[in-house]
Amino acid sequence: MLTFYSNAAIGTALVATIIAIWYDVRYMRLPHLLTISTMCAGIGLSVMHLNGETGVLDACLGLLEGLLPLGIVALVYPEKIGFGDAMWLGGIGSLTGWAPLAFVVSIASLSSLIFFGILYLFGKRTKILPFGPFLGLSALIILSWTRFFSNNPSPQLLQ
Numbered sequence: 001m002l003t004f005y006s007n008a009a010i011g012t013a014l015v016a017t018i019i020a021i022w023y024d025v026r027y028m029r030l031p032h033l034l035t036i037s038t039m040c041a042g043i044g045l046s047v048m049h050l051n052g053e054t055g056v057l058d059a060c061l062g063l064l065e066g067l068l069p070l071g072i073v074a075l076v077y078p079e080k081i082g083f084g085d086a087m088w089l090g091g092i093g094s095l096t097g098w099a100p101l102a103f104v105v106s107i108a109s110l111s112s113l114i115f116f117g118i119l120y121l122f123g124k125r126t127k128i129l130p131f132g133p134f135l136g137l138s139a140l141i142i143l144s145w146t147r148f149f150s151n152n153p154s155p156q157l158l159q
Contacts, residue, residue, distance in 0.1 A: 008045050008050040008051065009042070009045055009050070009051045009052060009054070009095050009096075009143060010140070010143050010144060012038070012041045012042070012045065012095060013038075013092070013095050013136070013139050013140055013143050014140060016034060016037075016038045016041075016091070016136065017133070017136030017137060017139065017140055019034055020034060020088060020132045020133060020135075020136045021132070021133040021136060021137075023132075024084075024130040024131075024132035024133055025130055025133060028082075028128065028130055029082060029084050030082070030084030030085065030087065030088050030132045031084070032084070032087065034088075034091075035084060035087035035088045035090070035091050036087065036091075037091075038088070038091030038092070038094070038095070039063055039087070039090055039091040039094045040094075041091075041094070041095070042054075042059050042062070042063065042091060042092075042093070042094025042095040042096075043056065043059045043060065043063065043094050045059075045095070046058070046059040046094075051095065054095070054096065054097040055097075058097035058098055058099070059093075059094045059095070059097060060094070061093075061097070061098035062090075062092075062093030062094050062095070062096055062097045062098040062101055063090045063091070063093050063094040064090070064093070064098075065093050065098045065101050066086070066089035066090040066091070066092055066093030066094075066101055067086055067087060067089065067090030067093070070085060070086035070089050071083060071086035071087075071090075073086070074086045081131060084132065085131050085132055085135065088132050088135055088136070089101070089104070089105070089135055092104060092135060092136070092139040095139065095143065096139060096142055096143060100142045103138075103142055104135065104138045104139050104142050105135075105138075106138075107134075107138035107141060107142070108131065108134040108135045108137070108138040109134075111134050111137070111138065112129060112131060112134040115129070115134070116129055
């Protein structure tokens with residue numbers, strides 16, 4: 001089943017991702033204000049029926065699916081991944097719902113590996129790479145995919 005996301009969800013993700021990229025690259029952390037407000041925005045958009053076909057239950061399950069597994073990894077291995085990334089993925093899950101979150105993580109992981117490989121090839125070896133920007137960009141890809149690249153128009157366009 002295709003899920004259509006509204007302009008509100010895509011706009012929220014775009015603004016949050018721009019802030020996350022800048023902040024995570026500069027300070028190597030994601031602020032709680034950004035991650036928690038993204039979680040609240042995703043659930044709020046679902047409550048107001050402004051998040052396309054993502055209902056409140058889908059938004060809550062997406063939040064938990066993003067937050068819990070990565071949060072456990074962040075608590076067990078804090079030197080590998082930060083808890084801000086887990087909270088950021090929870091916020092993304094509240095915007096996308098639970099189903100596409102595996103694709104978000106897959107695209108983010110693959111793109112960060114490719115980016116790290118390119119840096120390594122050009123001699124810019126680094127031990128730490130912020131993961132938040134990759135999560136945000138992959139969320140934008142998933143949110144935009146059905147909205148802009150599907151043959152089926154979004155229900156919001158028909159009203």
